[in-house]
Amino acid sequence: MRFHCGPLIVLSLLWMTSCASAEGVERHLLYVATPGIRAEAQRGGAGILVFDIDRDHQFVRRIVVPALGDFKHPQAVKGICASAATGRLYVSTPKNLTCIDLTNDRILWEKTYDSGCDRMSISPDGKVIYEPTFEKDDWHVIDAADGREIAKISPKSGAHNTVYGPDGKRCYLAGLRSPLLTVADTATHTAEKTVGPFGSAIRPFTVNGRSTLCYVCVNGLLGFEIGDLTTGKKLYRVEVKDFSMGAVARHGCPSHGVGLTPDEKEVWVTDGHNSRMHIFDNTVMPPKQMASIPLRDQPGWITFSIEGRFAYPSTGEVIDTKTRTVLRGLTDETGAAVHSEKLLEIDFVGDKASRAGDQFGVGRMTGGDSLKREEKN
Secondary structure, eight states: OOOEEEEEEEEEHHHHHHHHHHHHHHEEEEEESSOGGGGGGGGGOEEEEEEEEEGGGEEEEEEEEEGGOOSOOOOOEEEEETTTTTEEEEEEEESSEEEEEEEEEEEEEEEEOTTOOOSSSOOTTEEEEEEEOOOSSSSEETTTTTTTTTEEOOOOOOOEEEOOOOOEEEEEEETTOOOOOOEEETTEEEEEEEEOOSSSSSSEEEEOSSOOEEEEEETTTTTOOOOOOOOOEEEEEEESSSOOOOOOOOOSSSOOOOOTTTTTEEEEEEEEEEEEEEEEEEEESSSSEEEEEESSSSSOOOOEEETTTTETTTEEEEEEEETTTTEEEEETSSSSHHHHHHHEEEETTTEEEEEEOSSSOOOOSSHHHHHHHHHHH
16 A cells, blocks of 8 residues: 655555654664765665664665656766754755655755855754765755755865765865865855865765864775864874775775764774675774674665664665674665665654764764863873
């Protein structure tokens, strides 16, 4: 049995199962946008797949989004973000940005922007999105309510990756053509300063909860570099030891993905050539390499559940962060392995979103513990 919701087709029985919960009990769901990597077309179809974190990450339903294409003609997903405050989910392709109501999966609007779209980030209050053009000069500053552009920032860096700071005061902009991280003042929507230069052009990156440190992947490095967001200086270059660099299937750089566990005690960085995830102790500076986890394919991203219990590499494994063991691999309704770089946790009480994570592995320590660790080091 299926029901139709505007342009969306949702499996109704699974939808009702996902919504059925005791009053006041928070449900934890993983939203995975596909195709999230180039090879996804061979592994499954386009859409947003929802998994029940509380039930061993079982597949719940597929949200069909026309802009993402279909099984035969999928469009690449460039970014995903959500706001519990407004109850909205957003996905981007190289051409457009789509807004979805989290209460009922209805598409609220879809916008196309000049010079395309890439990996965006949303403000903590859910009101503003910083949307990079598709490796061009600009970032569009967008009203998240209706998709209207309200400003434009032009670092001319090859706009690509974007991270909103947890306090909402700054947004961090990285381009494929620059070793400098641009810091934007979100009150004025202007470029305030830069951080770096780093060792090469910046690829994926993340920031800590207090917005004082950034952890960046760069071209030509198996590992990551750390920058001081306050002084603008590069602090450390951290290389993965005992593993060689080599050819990678996607993205062209050895490490394309870095994230902080929510408690900021660990840094996880991807290793495409060796199909591994490397873990570093972040309670010391520079972080110290501790462990490596083999994966089923070459990873190009890493993020975490809101509380930090699970790690999600783009290769689709669900990893227990405490034991560092792979619990399972995500599969869709056809049994196909799910691979995606665009995924995040969204929690619900009833049919209302209560919390939303992010795809970037941003640190969540905003108080004294983080401060003490930085002062100690």
